[in-house]
Amino acid sequence: MKYVRTTIVLTVLSGVLAGCGSSEGTRARTAARPPASPEPVTGPVSPSPAPESEPSVPAPGPGGLTPVFERRTEDSGDRSGAGGSGKVVALTFDADMTADQGPRAAAGEHFDNPGLIASLRRLKVPSTVFMTGRWAQEYPVQARSIGTDPLFEIANHSFSHYAFASPCYGLPAVGKTDMRRDVERAFTAIRKTGARNVVPYFRFPGGCYDDASLKALAPTGVTAVQWDVVSGDAFATDAGAVAGQVLAGVRPGSVVVMHCTRSAAPVTDDAVRRIVPELRERGYRFVKVSELMRG
Numbered sequence: 547m548k549y550v551r552t553t554i555v556l557t558v559l560s561g562v563l564a565g566c567g568s569s570e571g572t573r574a575r576t577a578a579r580p581p582a583s584p585e586p587v588t589g590p591v592s593p594s595p596a597p598e599s600e601p602s603v604p605a606p607g608p609g610g611l612t613p614v615f616e617r618r619t620e621d622s623g624d625r626s627g628a629g630g631s632g633k634v635v636a637l638t639f640d641a642d643m644t645a646d647q648g649p650r651a652a653a654g655e656h657f658d659n660p661g662l663i664a665s666l667r668r669l670k671v672p673s674t675v676f677m678t679g680r681w682a683q684e685y686p687v688q689a690r691s692i693g694t695d696p697l698f699e700i701a702n703h704s705f706s707h708y709a710f711a712s713p714c715y716g717l718p719a720v721g722k723t724d725m726r727r728d729v730e731r732a733f734t735a736i737r738k739t740g741a742r743n744v745v746p747y748f749r750f751p752g753g754c755y756d757d758a759s760l761k762a763l764a765p766t767g768v769t770a771v772q773w774d775v776v777s778g779d780a781f782a783t784d785a786g787a788v789a790g791q792v793l794a795g796v797r798p799g800s801v802v803v804m805h806c807t808r809s810a811a812p813v814t815d816d817a818v819r820r821i822v823p824e825l826r827e828r829g830y831r832f833v834k835v836s837e838l839m840r841g
Contacts (some may be wrong), residue, residue, distance in 0.1 A: 547676070556762040633798045633830045636838045637666075637818070638674045638701075638773065639806040640749065642679040645706035651684050660686045662815040663692060669822045673698055674835040675806060676749040676771075679705035679735030686739040693741020699834050701747035702768060705732040710762075714754035725762035745836050747771045771835055773803035777817070780805060785816035792821050796830070799838065 559633050609818045643657045650656055658681070675692055677700050682689040693700045704710070705728045709717035720728050729748060738743055748768035750759070755770065763770075775795040792802055804818070805811035822832070 554634070607774065615717070633801045633828070634833045634838060635798070635802065635825060635830050636794050636833055636835050637671060637802050637804060637821075638676060638749075638771075638835060639804050639814075640703055641675055641681040641806040642703065642707050642751075642810070643678050643684060643807070644708070645680050647680070648684065655829065657681060658688055659806045659808040659811070659812075659815060660688060661808075662818060663688070663698075664780050665815050665819055667695070667697060669819070670697070671818075671832045672834045672837070673823055673832070674701055674747070675699070676701045676703035676747075677732075677736055678703045678707050678823060679732030682732075682736045682739050682741070689736060690740040693736065693739065693743050696743065699743045699745045699836055700736055701745050701749065702729055702732050703749050704728055704751050705735065707751045709752060709754055710750050710759040711754040711756040713794070714752040715754055717754075722758050722762055726761055726766055727769060729763060729766045745819040747835055770840075771801065771839075773801040775800050775802040776805045777802055777814075779811040779814045779817060781810060782813050782817075785813035785820065788813060788821035789824070790819035792817070793824055797826065798830075801835065801838070 639657075639662070643651075647655075647657065675698055677689065677692075681703075689700070692698045704720070705718075707717070708720045708728070709715075710720055710725055712719045733744065746766075746768050748763065748770055749765075749772070750770065753772055760770070774797075775792060777788055778791045782788050793806075796802065804814050806814070825832075
C-alpha cells in the first residue's frame with residue numbers, strides 16, 4: 547500500500563446523513579490539491595489548520611506516514627489516479643448504522659440499499675463500500691454478498707459511527723482509548739459475515755479527525771480515505787440534483803462520497819443510474835479506491 551503526499555483545506559460538509567451527523571457548525575477535513583508527485587511522505591507533518599490559501603498537510607497516519615486522500619495535480623485542476631492512467635473516478639458508498647439503531651431497523655427502517663447494489667452490478671461499476679460493523683451485523687447476508695463479489699471491496703467506517711473527533715455534527719464521541727478497538731471490532735464484524743474483499747482503508751465518521759485520532763489508529767494499519775466530491779444524497783428527494791452535483795464536481799482521480807442507507811439517502815440508486823452513463827460518455831472509467839491509490 548502506498549501513501550501519497552497530500553494537502554487539505556477545511557470544508558463545511560453539506561447534506562450529511564443523520565447517521566453521519568447534522569450540519570450544526572462543525573467543520574470536517576476533506577481532500578484538496580496535493581502536489582502532482584505521488585512520492586511517499588515518511589516524516590511527521592503538521593495537522594494544524596491553515597487558511598484556504600495556504601492548505602496544511604494532514605497528521606501522520608500508520609507508521610508515521612501521511613493518510614491517503616484523493617490525488618490532484620496542480621495544473622488545470624485535473625486529478626489523476628491509478629498511476630496517472632487518465633480519467634478515472636472512484637464512487638464510494640458509506641453504509642452507516644449506529645450501535646443503538648437496531649430497534650429502528652427491527653421496526654422496519656431500512657439502513658441498507660439492495661437496489662443500489664443491484665444497479666451497480668447491472669452497470670458493472672467497481673465500487674468501495676465503507677461499512678460500519680453495526681451495518682454488517684444487521685445485514686450479514688448482504689455484507690457477505692458485497693464482500694465476495696469482485697466488483698466491490700469493503701473498507702472500514704468504524705463499528706458504531708461515532709465521532710473520532712469532537713464536535714462532529716452532533717455525533718456521540720468514541721473515547722480516545724477505545725478508537726483502536728472500535729476499528730478492530732468493525733473489521734471483525736465485517737469478516738464474520740464471510741466477506742473476503744476487505745481492504746485496510748478507513749473513513750472517519752462525518753469526516754472528522756484530529757492528531758489524537760490518527761495516532762490512536764496507527765497500530766491498526768488502516769489508511770484514512772476522505773473525498774473531494776460530496777454528492778449531497780443525504781435526505782435528498784431529487785435524484786437529478788444529486789446527479790448534477792456529482793457530475794459538476796468530478797475530475798480525473800475524484801473520490802465521490804455517497805451513501806448505502808435507503809432510509810436516509812432514498813434517491814442514491816436513481817442518481818447513480820444517471821451519473822454512470824454520463825461519466826462514461828465523458829470518457830471516465832470507474833475504479834475501486836484500492837486501484838485509484840495504487841499508482
